[in-house]
Amino acid sequence: MTVFAASQQSAAGAGMLPSHQARLACRAGQADTTAGVAPGYVQGNLAILPEKFAAAFHRFCQLNPKPCPIIGMSDVGNPMIPALGLDLDIRTDLPRYRVWRDGEVIEEPTDIMAHWRDDLVAFVIGCSFSFEEALLADDIAIRHIDCKVRVPMYRTNIPCAPAGPFAGPMVVSMRPMKPKDAIRAVQITSRFPSVHGAPVHIGLPQSIGIADIAKPDYGDPVPIADDELPVFWACGVTPQAVIAAAKVPFAITHAPGLMLVTDLKNKHLAVL
Amino acid sequence: MTVFAASQQSAAGAGMLPSHQARLACRAGQADTTAGVAPGYVQGNLAILPEKFAAAFHRFCQLNPKPCPIIGMSDVGNPMIPALGLDLDIRTDLPRYRVWRDGEVIEEPTDIMAHWRDDLVAFVIGCSFSFEEALLADDIAIRHIDCKVRVPMYRTNIPCAPAGPFAGPMVVSMRPMKPKDAIRAVQITSRFPSVHGAPVHIGLPQSIGIADIAKPDYGDPVPIADDELPVFWACGVTPQAVIAAAKVPFAITHAPGLMLVTDLKNKHLAVL
Structure with a gap:
């Protein structure tokens, strides 16, 4: 990924980017969600692994790349990722983290200063917030936003390509849409390959291994009208599920819905 | 439309474009179909109307524009359309025509020399052959081609915007596809707005007024597998249906499947 933070301006005061302000609020323990924070700026999923597993x-x-689009990476042991934001410290700048040991969450701290090590590598992975903003800007309604719930997510029978200990099925998120909006959504999200891109499936949940659309594996169910199709995107929960399944001795991720706010702009991620 | 014929080379002999050769064969009465003729070159639907109705x-x-994308027009009374092809004479260069009076087909001649008038305007309208070529080039199978039948077409409840005497529902063509191919087909055909562009509907035929997918209003039925969705594109039969419904005193169209072969290349129509 070669996109650099839109504006590496001074950290001081008035001219500060909303995204930078958001990170400082997270750092100070004054934020408990990133939903709706710093509109227009890219938010990312976080995965931190020891160098031994990072490759x-x-x-x-x-x-x-559809479930796991990397938008930024740290150097080994370096918690700063200047390409994603001025003064960005991956150890403090998310509202909440998950610390994993052997595939289990053992702690959900608000910073990971005590857990940071010289051998850790941080991956920041594109997230659906970016393409949802593009859909909303095109007047396409998003059901779970209207319903004020979490997006419904499902394990599928679509296998990811394995690498080392990391393997497992793709997790997808679902948004019901009228067919003409689904077609438009394919066009819009195709422009954003670094935040999951075009849908991976439309219309036939059984054929990707979803037995009951009313029972998501993660998030909350949403109603689907008779004149709507379920539209499925590759989901950033996939890497977290894969890390859990691999039972690596140590890993850190963001807590669901509490993301890293970067200084990249969503609209700058568009390939067209 | 500002695309001009790819190559206005000499009409003589060896260097002749396949499209030009095809038109000369039509002119000489030696062609009874344009399906599969001059691969790579744009074929078009034809509608000819008196100036009084042409505006x-x-x-x-x-x-x-989705059912009626204009790729070329004649000047009033001029049967030549040089922007679409070298030496292109709209009166002779299609294999077969339909002559309409008051909404009824009264004749299906192989040329319209006897019907041409100084007040006629010819419209050449983009056709699905172009985007089907792009789909096939991307390894997406097309059911009616595999089944060696005509594409199934349906009248819908999607109203066209009316103009003067011209009004009526959109006619659509249908191709069954697995969802991932349908998503890819949206991407591919979005690049070709001048030949119907992206689909207008996916997956729920009832919601666009199609009562029985097994009974097309034009063309032939094709099988749809359990793991496929019907994908619908705006169809160039729409203008012909609208001309018939308007019962204009006089009009000429191509006969179905027997199109105008132009010197434009399909790939040059892509917007990206």
Whole structure:
């Protein structure tokens, strides 16, 4: 990924980017969500792994760009990612983290200063917030936003390409739409390959291994009208599910819905 | 439309374009179909109307670009359309025509020399052959081609925007596809707005007024597998249906499947 933070301006005061302000609020423990924060700025999923596993995870992301689009990476042991934001410290700048040991969450701290190590590599992965903003800007309604719930997500029978210990099925998010909006949504999200891109499926949940659309594996169910189709996008929960399944001895991720706010602009991610 | 014929080379002999050769064969009465003729070259639907109705028809096309994308027009009374092809004579260069009086086909001649008048305007309208070529080039199978039948077409409840006497529902063509191919087909055909562009509907035929997908209003039925969705594109039969419904005193169209072969290349119509 070669997009750099839109504006590396001074950290001081009045001219500060909303995204930078959001990170400072997270750092100060004054934020409990990133939903709706710093509109227009890219938010990302976080995965941190020891160098020993990072190469295989990087390869996994490379092989599965739709669920795992990398928008930024740290150097080994360096918690700063200047390409994603001025003064961005991955150890403090998310509202909440998950610390994993052997595939289990053992802690959900608000910073990971005590957990940081010289061998850790941080991956920031594109997230659906970016393409949802593009859909809303085109007057396409998003059901879970209207319903004020979490997006419904499902494990599928679509296999990810494995890499080292990382393997498993793709997790998808679902948004019901009228067919003409679904067609438009394919066009709009195709422009954003670094935040999951075009849908991976439309209309026939059984054929991707979803037995009951009313029972998502993650998030909340939403109603689907008779004149709507379920539209499925590759989901950033996939890497987290894969990390859990791999039972790596140590990993850190963001807590669901509490993302890294970057200084990149959503509209700058568009390929066209 | 500002695309001009790819190559206005000499009419003589060896260097002749396949499209030009095809038109000369039509002119000589040696062609009975244009399906599969001159691969790579744009074929078009034809509608010829007296000047008195041409302005309203032009407005109808402008208002309904998905079913009626104009790729070329003649000047009033001039049967030559050099922008679409070297030496192209709209009176002779299609294999077969339909002559309409008051909404009824009264004749299906192989040329319209006897019917040509100084007040006629010819419209050449983009056709699905162009986007089907792009789909096939991307390894997306097309059911009616595999089944060796005509594409199934349906009258819908989607109203066209009316203009003067021209009004009526959109006619659509249907191709069954697996959802991932349908998504890819949206991407591919979005690049070709001058030959119907992206689909107008996916998956729920009842919601666009199609009572029985097994009974097309034009063309032939094709099988749809359980893991496929019907994908619908705006169809160039729409203007012909609208001309018939308007019962204009006089009009000429191509006969179904027997199109005008132009010197434009399909790939040059892509907007990206």
